[in-house]
Amino acid sequence: MTTATGWVGGLTIRCGPGTPTADYLCTACWHHIRIVGRDHVKYGARDLPITHRATCPATPKENPQ
């Protein structure tokens, strides 16, 4: 599946101009998470795939932590 923008999911970070925004689109369940703000993006964006993976309904829990 592709979108009009060509974004096919995963983590995308836009640093500006303006307020930095990070979007995460899960390619398994199409759940979308957006975080806004420089500090939130800086410290939270890289964890988005990890945190979502723990709750993603479409991700097999083969190795529960």
Ligand SMILES: [Zn+2]
């Ligand atoms: Zn998901």
